[in-house]
Amino acid sequence: MAEPLPFTPDLSVKPVVVPFFDQPTNTISYIVKDPASDACAVVDSVMDIDYAAGRITYDGADKIIAYIREHGWRLEWLIETHVHADHLSAAPYIQTKLGGKLGIGENITIVQDTFGKIFNEGTEFQRDGSQFDRLFKDGDSYKIGGMTAHVIHTPGHTPACMTHCIGDAAFVGDTLFMPDGGSARADFPGGDARTLYRSIQRVLALPGEMRLFMCHDYGPNGRDIQWETTVADEREHNIHVGKGIGEDEFVKMRESRDATLDMPRLIIPSLQVNMRAGQLPPADDSGKTFLKVPVNTL
Numbered sequence: 001m002a003e004p005l006p007f008t009p010d011l012s013v014k015p016v017v018v019p020f021f022d023q024p025t026n027t028i029s030y031i032v033k034d035p036a037s038d039a040c041a042v043v044d045s046v047m048d049i050d051y052a053a054g055r056i057t058y059d060g061a062d063k064i065i066a067y068i069r070e071h072g073w074r075l076e077w078l079i080e081t082h083v084h085a086d087h088l089s090a091a092p093y094i095q096t097k098l099g100g101k102l103g104i105g106e107n108i109t110i111v112q113d114t115f116g117k118i119f120n121e122g123t124e125f126q127r128d129g130s131q132f133d134r135l136f137k138d139g140d141s142y143k144i145g146g147m148t149a150h151v152i153h154t155p156g157h158t159p160a161c162m163t164h165c166i167g168d169a170a171f172v173g174d175t176l177f178m179p180d181g182g183s184a185r186a187d188f189p190g191g192d193a194r195t196l197y198r199s200i201q202r203v204l205a206l207p208g209e210m211r212l213f214m215c216h217d218y219g220p221n222g223r224d225i226q227w228e229t230t231v232a233d234e235r236e237h238n239i240h241v242g243k244g245i246g247e248d249e250f251v252k253m254r255e256s257r258d259a260t261l262d263m264p265r266l267i268i269p270s271l272q273v274n275m276r277a278g279q280l281p282p283a284d285d286s287g288k289t290f291l292k293v294p295v296n297t298l
Helices: 059-070 091-098 108-118 193-204 231-237 247-258 267-274
Strands: 016-022 027-033 039-043 048-050 055-057 074-079 101-105 134-136 141-144 147-153 162-166 169-171 211-213 228-230
Touching (some): 016 059, 016 211, 027 059, 027 169, 039 059, 074 091, 091 101, 108 267, 147 193, 193 231, 193 247, 228 231
Parallel strands (some): 074 101, 101 134
Antiparallel strands (some): 048 055, 162 169, 211 228
16 A cells, blocks of 8 residues: 555646756756746756766756746756766756755665765765755655645655655656656665555555656657656556556566666766766866766676
8 A cells, every 4th residue: 555645735736847858868857837926946957968078068957047047937946856877967057057955855865875885985975965955855845936845755766766746746757657668667776666666656646637747758669758647647557557556566577677777878977976966076186077987886
């Protein structure tokens, strides 16, 4: 049985949701605006990296910044649904341009401890989540203008995954994909397929008409990229959890499938940057910044 929801959704609030698709990483970032004010939030922004060249750019983030400025909106929050392993966060870059507070789930400390060791970061790397402005717990809430956003802890893909419910819209991170995409992998350090199943059941316990917004889409079977569905559609049609698929069946499928998957192309730079809230590692004495490649570790 799914753990009870820590709040009652208010479906009368219908935030404006503006998507931005990043083709190199198949990531969808969002601006979420209060319909009754100029306040907004940005969810899961992307910083561009040419990994082979070691070059960082901000084209995608600049589009989000330009959109907010063009419409005269006011950025109050930069939300990370989890520590992404497939793209780098642009949250601190956007924050320097537009302000706002940066938030993530409180279990970022677990992720920082795990990957701080994997990347041999030493004692100077803080593992207390202090790189972020707010660490959310299950059931926490925050304001975007007049809207109240509620946070549900939905681990399994990572320990720090959170679903953010804002009026009739929920941002699920990598917990779920579109119905024909199924669910996220659960084989990263700290991930667990059984935990993921139970987290998905919490999302599916939301009202059927609630809009769900994905962090990724890969266009299964060649269809066009999509990022919005509903709880009802997921309950009925999701290929991994729909129509009452049971926990044991899901775990068997998820673990078997995960064993066949390659590591994400950008996992090494992404984790080093995202566990720092989107900041690059400190420069050395010469002013140069380096990313590490742990050998035979991930």
